[in-house]
Amino acid sequence: MKWLFRSIALILCVFIGVCILGAFMPAQQRVDASVVLDSDVLSVYEIISDLRSYPEWAGVGGPDSEWVFGGADVEAGQTAAWQAGENFGSLEILQTDPGRFVLVKTIGRLGEQEISLALSEAETGANFLIEAKRDLGGFPYLSRVASLRQKAATRQALVRATEGLAQMVEP
Numbered sequence: 694m695k696w697l698f699r700s701i702a703l704i705l706c707v708f709i710g711v712c713i714l715g716a717f718m719p720a721q722q723r724v725d726a727s728v729v730l731d732s733d734v735l736s737v738y739e740i741i742s743d744l745r746s747y748p749e750w751a752g753v754g755g756p757d758s759e760w761v762f763g764g765a766d767v768e769a770g771q772t773a774a775w776q777a778g779e780n781f782g783s784l785e786i787l788q789t790d791p792g793r794f795v796l797v798k799t800i801g802r803l804g805e806q807e808i809s810l811a812l813s814e815a816e817t818g819a820n821f822l823i824e825a826k827r828d829l830g831g832f833p834y835l836s837r838v839a840s841l842r843q844k845a846a847t848r849q850a851l852v853r854a855t856e857g858l859a860q861m862v863e864p
Contacts, residue, residue, distance in 0.1 A: 722826070726855045727823070734819045750857035753784065754782065758777035
């Protein structure tokens with residue numbers, strides 16, 4: 694009988710320890726990737742501000758995904774949803790500033806997040822920065838600890854997106 698109480702006490706201590714650890718972690722997670730593209734800023738902006746181009750360069754959904762597009766025809770207000778087997782998600786362009794940035798809300802297997810796609814002039818083309826920001830929730834702070842696993846997957850997705858965009862804009 695003592696082993697049962699010890700097991701319960703150990704589980705409770707681990708739970709409390711994880712909650713305390715999570716309380717000291719940031720409430721948001723930010724992950725980014727960047728690349729210098731061999732293209733002008735406005736050409737890159739035309740691609741990143743059109744959700745219909747995302748299956749080609751962003752790596753969202755994978756190669757076998759089915760897409761549905763809706764909302765506005767250009768810039769802010771565009772929506773898209775994708776499904777590949779049991780995986781599914783959606784995208785929505787929330788805000789744009791021509792030649793400077795696009796703000797996209799995504800929902801998918803990595804949860805809900807905002808993706809900022811920023812552009813600036815470079816000596817030999819365009820600087821492209823992609824940043825994912827996710828709110829991690831509050832008490833009991835378990836999602837903050839679990840986000841450590843998601844951070845690596847998010848970074849890989851952003852790097853794939855920068856590589857895909859670089860291939861798409863190559864002259």
